[in-house]
Amino acid sequence: MPTKTYHNLPEEKRLQIEKAAIAEFAANPLQSASINAIVRDAGIAKGSFYQYFEDIGDLHAHILSIIYQKKLEVINSLPxxxxxxxxxxxxxxxxxxxxxxxxxxxxxxxxxxxxxxxxxxxxxxxxxxxxxxxxxxxxxxxxxxxxxxxxxxxxxxxxxxxxxxxxxxxxxxxxxxxxxxxxxxxxxxxxxxxxxxxxxxxxxxxxxxxxxxxxxxxxxxxxxxxxx
Amino acid sequence: MPTKTYHNLPEEKRLQIEKAAIAEFAANPLQSASINAIVRDAGIAKGSFYQYFEDIGDLHAHILSIIYQKKLEVINSLPxxxxxxxxxxxxxxxxxxxxxxxxxxxxxxxxxxxxxxxxxxxxxxxxxxxxxxxxxxxxxxxxxxxxxxxxxxxxxxxxxxxxxxxxxxxxxxxxxxxxxxxxxxxxxxxxxxxxxxxxxxxxxxxxxxxxxxxxxxxxxxxxxxxxx
DNA sequence: GTACAATATGACCGGTCAGTCATACCACCC
DNA sequence: GGGTGGTATGACTGACCGGTCATATTGTAC
Known part of the structure; x- marks a missing residue:
């Protein structure tokens, strides 16, 4: 799971990172997704990534949890x-x-x-x-x-x-x-x-x-x- | 598609290459499959690979054609x-x-x-x-x-x-x-x-x-x- | 101001990647 | 023997990879 440091980040920066991660994971499955591409797109330093996440699997799991949460939102929004x-x-x-x-x-x-x-x-x-x-x-x-x-x-x-x-x-x-x-x-x-x-x-x-x-x-x- | 050189290969060698390719593609999707791993497993030189196939997509397409062929065999073998x-x-x-x-x-x-x-x-x-x-x-x-x-x-x-x-x-x-x-x-x-x-x-x-x-x-x- | 901890950074490392190419090998003909 | 065309080879290149780490920056408390 993401570190405390990550959760302390201003929301805007977190969203930036998540947006970049989502774009990368949608283009490449976990096995071939690139950390370098994500940090480049998100505009953060490579070292920062490792302050936020254990590895790319950690980030991927975090994105999955966002997916489940958004899914719940969709379900609850239905008439x-x-x-x-x-x-x-x-x-x-x-x-x-x-x-x-x-x-x-x-x-x-x-x-x-x-x-x-x-x-x-x-x-x-x-x-x-x-x-x-x-x-x-x-x-x-x-x-x-x-x-x-x-x-x-x-x-x-x-x-x-x-x-x-x-x-x-x-x-x-x-x-x-x-x-x-x-x-x-x-x-x-x-x-x-x-x-x-x-x-x-x-x-x-x-x-x-x-x-x-x-x-x-x-x-x-x-x-x-x-x-x- | 595979080159003429590939089709001229002794069947044994072809099967070796296809076996290695199938193992690799079953473990990794095309995007993250490794030519190096395939030539290592198949016991051929890297240069030979490029005498047989344009690139890894070429080999992958060849394997797909084998799959469709085997599928036909299965269908025809059914009672x-x-x-x-x-x-x-x-x-x-x-x-x-x-x-x-x-x-x-x-x-x-x-x-x-x-x-x-x-x-x-x-x-x-x-x-x-x-x-x-x-x-x-x-x-x-x-x-x-x-x-x-x-x-x-x-x-x-x-x-x-x-x-x-x-x-x-x-x-x-x-x-x-x-x-x-x-x-x-x-x-x-x-x-x-x-x-x-x-x-x-x-x-x-x-x-x-x-x-x-x-x-x-x-x-x-x-x-x-x-x-x- | 100083001191200290938290955070940010990107150059750097060892490794693997796809793809190239000069060289070597081999089979066949003359 | 020599010549020729097809085939095999693996060292090499430049790019990219994940991950590290010494250093720089920022925030906070005093």
Whole structure:
């Protein structure tokens, strides 16, 4: 973790360093990122870098923590923040957050994808129950709850489906943004989710409908919507 | 592309070089891979490398072509190679090939994942029709055909679903292999798909059932299978 | 002012990198 | 033998790398 000295820095300087680091990590994965490039871009001396961070891995971990924090901000900024979402509204919200994050912070999203590829922790095994848990466990819990609420089919293998959702979450955002760009570049470059145009919303709904039809105990496919 | 000199090399030497290159590219993505390491491992002189390849990107492209070739071999080695597969049998076959490839050539699969992350070609636009085509177009064609045959729901956004299948194909294999390892390490380390144990087969079926339920016009969920 | 600690600096070190090139080797023909 | 074209070699170059450290600067307390 960054040193006390780093935390004492004026915010402006910290932001400068973080900005340079984000640019470097978005262009090069950790293995080939250059400290020299970062200090050059940030306008600090090489020696200062080592007063702030142990090594480049230390800085990278710090940037990752910023990413998680920004992600939380995005999630909390979404509408429909009520705590009592039904199963598939919750899933929609999580995936929407991923798209929104990609829109607002494409560099950070890219760094996160680099990181995911290089960290081999696909899943872990709960030491108490011996149960396998994919990724960070969010989707695992979501599916388990969904089954309890009779929303998700009981035959679904919870952990495998959780992993599937995890990779969809991680991979679909750049694609949707690319298609948004096609139709409405002005949306892609800066505005909020409430400004999504109709096409984008439809596209997102389509994905959700596929997932819901695949997972739901009693799928409510919106035939009326699609038949018009 | 590799020079004529390289193609004239005795096969043994070529294989040595390719083996060293694969090891290096599996450990480091292209950006941070080292020519020095490759020539050291392959037991050739640095100068020879430049008689065979333009640069490291040239070698990397050559390895990618080997990967696609090996992938074809895996696909063709699968049972049920009949040309008249119904829609979801075809999809099952494609995904099974991805898992099989991960089992047989984990290094090559890893190199391919690295490559996919770094190449930003999520999708392309057909210059004639203006239609957007995800990835290499296989899934796009699959879904279009599936709709024509009344197997896939007409409301599915073909290209988005194609992209979804693409990322599932690319991401699910390591996970399935990890779970296979859990249950039957001896299967993971070398035997063929026909030796998959029952658990593995069930897991794979479960994924297919989710996808089929999500995409099919008239899903045939095997309730009898899961209720037993 | 002085004293002292915290912080900032960039020249410098040993190492590795990609890429070059003069030289050596080898197979074949005359 | 000599000549020729294809191939192999590894020392070398200049650039960049991560990391160090003696020195300089700044902040603070008195």
């Amino acid at each position: 429909l923040g009520s705590t009592n979402l039904d199963t598939f509204r919750y899933l929609r919200r999580v995936l929407q957050a991923a798209v929104e994050f990609q829109l607002r912070h494409p560099d950070l999203a890219r760094i996160e994808r680099f990181h995911r590829l290089n960290s081999n922790h696909l899943s872990s095994v709960d030491p108490e129950t011996g149960e396998r848990i994919s990724g960070d466990g969010r989707f695992h819990a979501f599916l388990t709850q969904g089954i309890l609420h009779d929303d998700i089919a009981t035959w679904v293998d919870v952990d495998m489906a959780a992993f599937m959702l995890e990779i969809i979450e991680g991979g679909i955002a750049p694609y949707l943004v690319e298609r948004i760009d096609d139709k409405a570049p002005e949306v892609a470059s800066g505005r909020l989710s409430s400004d999504y145009d109709r096409t984008t919303q439809d596209l997102f709904d389509n994905l959700m409908d596929i997932l819901e039809a695949g997972l739901a105990r009693d799928p409510q496919i919106r035939k009326d919507f699609y038949s018009k | 049920l190679g009949s040309t008249n597969l119904d829609t979801f049998r075809y999809l099952r076959r494609v995904l099974q090939a991805a898992v099989e490839f991960q089992l047989r050539h984990p290094d090559l699969a890893r190199i391919e994942r690295f490559h996919r992350l770094n190449s930003n070609h999520l999708s392309s636009v057909d210059p004639e029709t203006g239609e957007r085509i995800s990835g290499d177009g296989r899934f796009h064609a699959f879904l279009t055909q599936g709709i024509l045959h009344d197997d896939i729901a007409t409301w599915v956004d073909v290209d988005m679903a194609a992209f979804m299948l693409e990322i599932i194909e690319g991401g699910i294999a390591p996970y399935l292999v990890e779970r296979i390892d859990d249950k039957a390490p001896e299967v993971a380390s070398g035997r063929l798909s026909s030796d998959y144990d029952r658990t593995t087969q069930d897991l794979f079926d479960n994924l297919m059932d989710i996808l089929e339920a999500g995409l099919a016009r008239d899903p045939q969920i095997r309730k009898d299978f899961y209720s037993k």
